[in-house]
Amino acid sequence: MVRGEGRKHRKAGTFGSVDELPTGRIRARYYGPNGRRYSAPTYFLTQQDARAWLSTVQSDIIRKRWQPPDIEVPPDTRLLxxxxxxxxxxxxxxxxxxxxxxxxxxxxxxxxxxxxxxxxxxxxxxxxxxxxxxxxxxxxxxxxxxxxxxxxxxxxxxDPKVPLKRNPCRIKGAGTVKRARIIRPATLGELETIVSTLPKRFRLMALLATWCALRFGELTELRRKDIDLGRRRVYVERGVVRLKSEEKGVAVRKVKAPKSEAGIREVSIPPHLVSVIENHLRDHVDAGPNALLFPASHGGHLAPSTFTRHWYRACRVAGRWAEADTVDPRDEGRADLTLHDLRHTGAVLAALTGATLKELMDRLGHSTPGAAMRYQHAAQDRDTAIAVALSKFTEQESGNATNSNTRAKAVQSRRSRPIGTTSRRRPRI
Incomplete structure (x- = not known):
C-alpha cells in the first residue's frame, strides 16, 4: 500500500483535516485565516476528540477571536x-x-x-x-x-496577547473638558499696576511672563548664564517641576528639560526690558553663571506659594479680584488673573504686531498649532477700533445720501426760477 494511503479521514464540508498516524495517534490540522496551515498542539486518542478541538478553533475564527498559535497567549484567559x-x-x-x-x-x-x-x-x-x-x-x-x-x-x-478587539470607552467628549473660566488677558494698565505693586525682586518675573511668554517653572529655573543682553536673548532649556513627596511638608522639586523640543527655545527680549534686566541682575542676583534669577530667600528654587502671596495683593490693587459668592467671612474671594495668564497677554500683543501662527508657536514654546491657538484673544482696543471702522460705513452711506439730496434740490431750485431772473441780480424795471 502506498505510504499515507488510507490514513486521512476528512469529510466533505468539514473544517480542517484529521489524520491517523502509523502510531495510532490522531493528528488535527487546519488552515488559518492567514492562509498558513497549523497543527493541533497535541495528539488525540480518537477522531471525535480531534473534531471537537477543530470545532473550537473554527468558533474562534468565526467570532474573530482566533490568534496564530505561534503567538504567546496568556495562560489565564480571564486576564483582569x-x-x-x-x-x-x-x-x-x-x-x-x-x-x-x-x-x-x-x-x-x-x-x-x-x-x-x-x-x-x-x-x-x-x-x-x-x-x-x-x-x-x-x-x-x-x-x-x-x-x-x-x-x-x-x-x-x-496588544496581540490581550483578548480584546474594541475599546469600550466610546463616550463622545468624555475625555475633553471645557475651560472652567474665561481668561481675560491683563491690559497694559493692569500690568503696570501689578508690576509696581509686586516686591522689586519679583517685578521682572511678571514682565518676562508677559513680554517673553515664560512659564513659572521656566522662570524659577532661569540663571544668569541664560540671559544674553548682547544679543537680547533668553535661553529656555530647563524648567522646575514639583513632585509628590511621601513625607508631609517636604517639597520635592526636579529640574528637567521641557516636555517637547519646541519648549527648548531662544526668546527675543523686547528692547524696553533690557535696562530692567540689567538692574535686576545687579541688585537681586548673585555673581556666577549658575546664580538663579529668582531664588528663594533661603536659597534654592522659589516656591509657588511664596510668590502667590504677593501676587494676590497685586491683583487686588489692579482690580483683578473676584469677590466671594458665599457669606462665609473666611472666603475672601480669589484673583481672576494668574501669572500664567500673562502668557495670554503676551500672545495677544505679539499677534497684534502681525506675528504668524508659526512665530507665535516658537515664542510660546508650543509644538502644535492647537496649543498656541488657545492663547489667542481679541484685544479690547483692537475690537473697539473694528467697531468704529464698521460705523464709518453707515456714515459714508448717509453722507452720500445727503449729497445726492442736496444736488437734487439745487437742480430743482434752478428749474423753478422765473425766466429772466437770477439769484444774484434783481429784475430790471
Missing part, C-alpha cells in the same frame, strides 16, 4: 483589567510627575470599579455606569481619569 493596568503603568515610559498622577487616578477612581473584571468582558455599558459615578463637580479630573482609562484600553486593543 487591573492586572493589565498594573503592567501598563509599569512598562510605560512616563515622567515622574505624570506617573504619580496616573498612579493616584488608577487607585482612587479606576481600579476600584473596573479592576476585578476580565478585560475582555468590559463593555460600553460598564464604562457608562462607571463614568456616571465620577464626580461631575471636578470636570477636569473626570476628563483626565476617563482619558487614562481609554488610553489603557487602546493599548490593550493593539
Amino acid at each position: 483589567f487591573g492586572d493589565y493596568a498594573e503592567r501598563w503603568i509599569k512598562e510605560r515610559e512616563l515622567e515622574e510627575r505624570t506617573r504619580g498622577d496616573y498612579r493616584d487616578w488608577l487607585d482612587a477612581h479606576i481600579l476600584p470599579a473596573l479592576g476585578e473584571y476580565p478585560i475582555a468582558s468590559i463593555d460600553e455599558d460598564d464604562i457608562k455606569r462607571w463614568f456616571a459615578k465620577l464626580n461631575p463637580d471636578t470636570p477636569t479630573l473626570r476628563a483626565r481619569v476617563y482619558g487614562l482609562c481609554s488610553t489603557i484600553f487602546n493599548t490593550a486593543v493593539d
Whole structure:
C-alpha cells in the first residue's frame, strides 16, 4: 500500500483535516485565516476528540477571536483589567510627575470599579455606569481619569496577547473638558499696576511672563548664564517641576528639560526690558553663571506659594479680584488673573504686531498649532477700533445720501426760477 494511503479521514464540508498516524495517534490540522496551515498542539486518542478541538478553533475564527498559535497567549484567559493596568503603568515610559498622577487616578477612581473584571468582558455599558459615578463637580479630573482609562484600553486593543478587539470607552467628549473660566488677558494698565505693586525682586518675573511668554517653572529655573543682553536673548532649556513627596511638608522639586523640543527655545527680549534686566541682575542676583534669577530667600528654587502671596495683593490693587459668592467671612474671594495668564497677554500683543501662527508657536514654546491657538484673544482696543471702522460705513452711506439730496434740490431750485431772473441780480424795471 502506498505510504499515507488510507490514513486521512476528512469529510466533505468539514473544517480542517484529521489524520491517523502509523502510531495510532490522531493528528488535527487546519488552515488559518492567514492562509498558513497549523497543527493541533497535541495528539488525540480518537477522531471525535480531534473534531471537537477543530470545532473550537473554527468558533474562534468565526467570532474573530482566533490568534496564530505561534503567538504567546496568556495562560489565564480571564486576564483582569487591573492586572493589565498594573503592567501598563509599569512598562510605560512616563515622567515622574505624570506617573504619580496616573498612579493616584488608577487607585482612587479606576481600579476600584473596573479592576476585578476580565478585560475582555468590559463593555460600553460598564464604562457608562462607571463614568456616571465620577464626580461631575471636578470636570477636569473626570476628563483626565476617563482619558487614562481609554488610553489603557487602546493599548490593550493593539496588544496581540490581550483578548480584546474594541475599546469600550466610546463616550463622545468624555475625555475633553471645557475651560472652567474665561481668561481675560491683563491690559497694559493692569500690568503696570501689578508690576509696581509686586516686591522689586519679583517685578521682572511678571514682565518676562508677559513680554517673553515664560512659564513659572521656566522662570524659577532661569540663571544668569541664560540671559544674553548682547544679543537680547533668553535661553529656555530647563524648567522646575514639583513632585509628590511621601513625607508631609517636604517639597520635592526636579529640574528637567521641557516636555517637547519646541519648549527648548531662544526668546527675543523686547528692547524696553533690557535696562530692567540689567538692574535686576545687579541688585537681586548673585555673581556666577549658575546664580538663579529668582531664588528663594533661603536659597534654592522659589516656591509657588511664596510668590502667590504677593501676587494676590497685586491683583487686588489692579482690580483683578473676584469677590466671594458665599457669606462665609473666611472666603475672601480669589484673583481672576494668574501669572500664567500673562502668557495670554503676551500672545495677544505679539499677534497684534502681525506675528504668524508659526512665530507665535516658537515664542510660546508650543509644538502644535492647537496649543498656541488657545492663547489667542481679541484685544479690547483692537475690537473697539473694528467697531468704529464698521460705523464709518453707515456714515459714508448717509453722507452720500445727503449729497445726492442736496444736488437734487439745487437742480430743482434752478428749474423753478422765473425766466429772466437770477439769484444774484434783481429784475430790471
